[in-house]
Every structure is written in C-alpha cells, then in structure tokens.
Amino acid sequence: MVMVQVLTVVMLLLSKLALNTGMRPVVLIVYRNLVAAAAVAPLAFVLEREMWKKLNLVVLGWISLNATFGVVLAMGLYYYGLQATNPAYSVVFLNLIPIVTFVIAIVLGEERVALGKWPGRMMLVGTLTCLGGTMIVSLLKGRLLHLWPTHLLKSSHGGAPASGAHHDGMVAGTLFLCGSCLSYALWFIVQASLGKIFPSKYWATTLTCLSGSFQSFVVGVILNHDRADWRLKWDLQLLTIVYSGVFNTGITFVLISWAVSRRGPIYPPMFNSLSLIITTVMDSVLLGTNIHVGGVVGMLLITVGLYAFLWGKGKELQAAMVMKKPEQEEEGGVEMA
Numbered sequence: 001m002v003m004v005q006v007l008t009v010v011m012l013l014l015s016k017l018a019l020n021t022g023m024r025p026v027v028l029i030v031y032r033n034l035v036a037a038a039a040v041a042p043l044a045f046v047l048e049r050e051m052w053k054k055l056n057l058v059v060l061g062w063i064s065l066n067a068t069f070g071v072v073l074a075m076g077l078y079y080y081g082l083q084a085t086n087p088a089y090s091v092v093f094l095n096l097i098p099i100v101t102f103v104i105a106i107v108l109g110e111e112r113v114a115l116g117k118w119p120g121r122m123m124l125v126g127t128l129t130c131l132g133g134t135m136i137v138s139l140l141k142g143r144l145l146h147l148w149p150t151h152l153l154k155s156s157h158g159g160a161p162a163s164g165a166h167h168d169g170m171v172a173g174t175l176f177l178c179g180s181c182l183s184y185a186l187w188f189i190v191q192a193s194l195g196k197i198f199p200s201k202y203w204a205t206t207l208t209c210l211s212g213s214f215q216s217f218v219v220g221v222i223l224n225h226d227r228a229d230w231r232l233k234w235d236l237q238l239l240t241i242v243y244s245g246v247f248n249t250g251i252t253f254v255l256i257s258w259a260v261s262r263r264g265p266i267y268p269p270m271f272n273s274l275s276l277i278i279t280t281v282m283d284s285v286l287l288g289t290n291i292h293v294g295g296v297v298g299m300l301l302i303t304v305g306l307y308a309f310l311w312g313k314g315k316e317l318q319a320a321m322v323m324k325k326p327e328q329e330e331e332g333g334v335e336m337a
Contacts, residue, residue, distance in 0.1 A: 001259055001270075002274065004252050004259075005274040008094075008248065009275050009278045009282060011243065011244050011247070012082070012087040013279075013282060014239065015079065016082055016287065017236055017287075018237045020083075021236060023237045024224060024229050025076060025083060026076065026217075026219055026220035026224070028237075028240065029072075029076055030216045030217045030220060032241050032245045033216070034210075035245025036209045036244075037206050039249065039250030039251075040202055040206045040250050043202045044202035051199075058197065059197060062193065062197065063198075063207045063208055064211050065190055066191060066204070066208050067208045067209075069183050069184075070187035071212025071216060072215045073179070073180070074180050074183035074184040075212075076219070077179040078090065078093075078176070078177065080176045081174070081175075081179075081180055082173075084169045084170065085174070085177070086289045088280040088291075089137070089177075090177055091280075092302060094275070095275075095303075095306055096130055096134060096181055098269050098306070099126070099130045099131070099305075100184070102127065102309070103185075114316075119311075119313070119319070120316070123309050123313055124312075126312060128305070129301050129308060130301070130305035130306055131305075133304075134302060136294055137294065137299065137302070141294045142292050142294035144292055145291045209249065256268050266310050272306065273303040273307070276299055276302070276303065
C-alpha cells in the first residue's frame with residue numbers, strides 16, 4: 001500500500017507537469033485509459049476466460065455507466081481541477097472519497113449509523129472532522145511557511161498570474177474537485193451493483209477503460225476540434241500517459257486487490273494520508289507550491305478524521321463478521337443434517 005501511494009504521488013506530479021505544458025485533460029484521459037485497457041487485458045484473458053461468456057446487453061449497460069462515472073466524470077473533473085489548482089490541494093479531495101461515499105450510501109439507505117455505539121459515533125466524528133479540515137484547507141491560508149528551497153522544476157508558462165485570476169482559478173478548480181469527489185463516490189456505488197451481476201475484476205476493468213476512453217473521445221471532439229491536440233510525441237506527455245495507464249490502473253489495481261484479499265477493504269484507505277503528506281512536500285519542493293499554516297492544520301484534521309472514520313467502519317465490519325459466523329455455522333449444520 002505504501003507502493004500504491006508512491007505511484008499515485010508520481011502520477012499527480014507528472015499529470016500536473018503535462019497539463020502545464022498544454023495537454024488537454026480529455027486527451028490525457030482517452031490515451032491513459034487505452035493504455036490501461038491494454039495493460040489489464042492480458043490478465044483478463046488468462047485469469048478470467050470464462051467471464052467473457054457472461055457478457056450481455058445489461059452487463060454492457062452497467063459497464064458503460066461505470067465508465068461514465070469513474071472515467072469521464074470522476075477522472076475528467078479531477079484533471080480539470082488539478083489543472084486549475086495544484087497537486088497538494090487536489091490530493092485532499094482524494095482523501096475525502098471514502099467519507100463522501102459513506103454519506104451518499106446513508107442518503108440512499110445502503111448504510112446506517114448506529115449512534116448509540118462507539119463505532120457509529122467515531123464514524124460521525126471522523127466525517128465531521130474531515131469536512132472541517134477541508135473547509136480550512138479551502139478557505140484559510142494563514143502564515144506562509146518557508147521550510148525548504150522550492151520550485152526545482154520550472155513548469156509554468158511564465159510569470160505568476162494576477163491574484164484575481166488565481167482566485168477565480170482556485171474557485172473553479174475547487175468546484176471541479178468537489179464534482180470529481182462526488183462522481184468517485186457514485187462510481188463506487190455503481191461498481192457494487194456491477195459486481196453483483198458481473199463478478200469480474202479484470203474484464204470489468206478492461207471494458208470500463210475502453211468504454212471510458214471512447215466516451216471521453218466523443219466529449220473531447222465536441223469540446224475541441226483541433227487535431228494537433230491529439231498528436232503524441234516522445235515527450236513528458238507520452239511518459240505521463242504510459243505511466244498513468246500502466247502503473248496507476250494496471251499495477252495499482254492488482255496491488256489494491258491483493259491487499260484487500262488479505263487485510264480487508266478498510267486497509268487500503270488507511271494509507272491515503274501518506275499520499276497527502278508526500279504530495280504536499282514534493283509539490284512544494286519541485287513545483288514551488290506555497291505551504292500555509294491553514295493548509296497544514298486542515299490536512300492534519302483530515303488525517304485524524306479519516307482514521308477515526310476508518311476505525312469506526314472497521315469495528316462495524318468486525319461486528320458484522322462475528323454476527324455472520326454463527327449463522328453460517330448453523331446453515332452448515334442444517335446442510336449436514
């Protein structure tokens with residue numbers, strides 16, 4: 001999981017540099033998902049040969065919806081938000097995805113909070129703490145911290161933007177990132193429904209990437225008619241595409257699945273705060289992003305809130321497993337009889 005966070009940080013920094021050189025977010029999404037599909041497809045052919053027979057129009061419809069939320073909206077809005085802000089700011093919203101997913105699940109009636117028990121209370125406290133930390137990061141700057149030499153990579157197009165333009169960009173970027181966070185949460189809910197009718201890991205990922213790439217291409221053609229934007233050269237943009245597709249979809253997917261199979265679904269999100277810290281430091285050192293007291297305080301609150309939420313959720317899952325065990329043993333006894 002530490003490896004996953006490191007891969008994520010490198011992807012964020014490469015993506016920001018590529019977007020700063022003029023690459024369109026939609027173009028990055030189209031090519032990234034094509035590379036990702038090519039990286040995961042061999043695993044699908046080898047490990048899930050029989051799943052191909054279960055494909056039908058209903059499954060393809062769910063896969064298309066999965067691609068809309070997970071690729072076109074979640075990934076697309078995130079790249080537009082990253083383009084308007086910076087990696088350290090955008091990674092905050094990645095850490096909020098488990099919280100937003102939990103809130104939406106409550107609204108849809110798929111989750112319940114037992115406030116009479118400590119796990120439920122900790123989940124509520126963690127959620128509110130994360131939201132408070134996000135508000136501080138977004139609205140409060142405070143004193144500028146001079147911790148180390150910065151801006152080792154000159155990635156911008158020239159002078160610093162005017163304060164008004166920068167403010168407008170941060171507002172738009174924040175809205176994009178909020179939309180991305182919401183889309184990711186809805187994507188997880190769609191994935192759960194897709195998993196019930198098509199319990200495949202690799203085929204679902206491959207087909208989702210292909211569908212998302214096609215949908216993003218259609219959106220890109222509508223938004224921009226310049227063919228030059230779609231041409232690839234042997235430069236940073238191509239490196240970003242290949243790296244994001246292979247490492248952040250292919251290898252990361254396998255590593256997370258491996259970790260979940262051994263430690264459960266709560267284990268991977270516990271490491272999200274690591275990417276928050278690493279991205280903030282690297283973004284400041286390499287790209288010159290300023291670190292303010294308000295941002296540090298907000299990130300600390302988000303980290304504490306996330307761990308409180310995950311602790312409560314983990315206890316709930318443990319209690320559910322304990323309750324489920326006697327039922328399974330009872331069913332087994334009936335079958336034996």
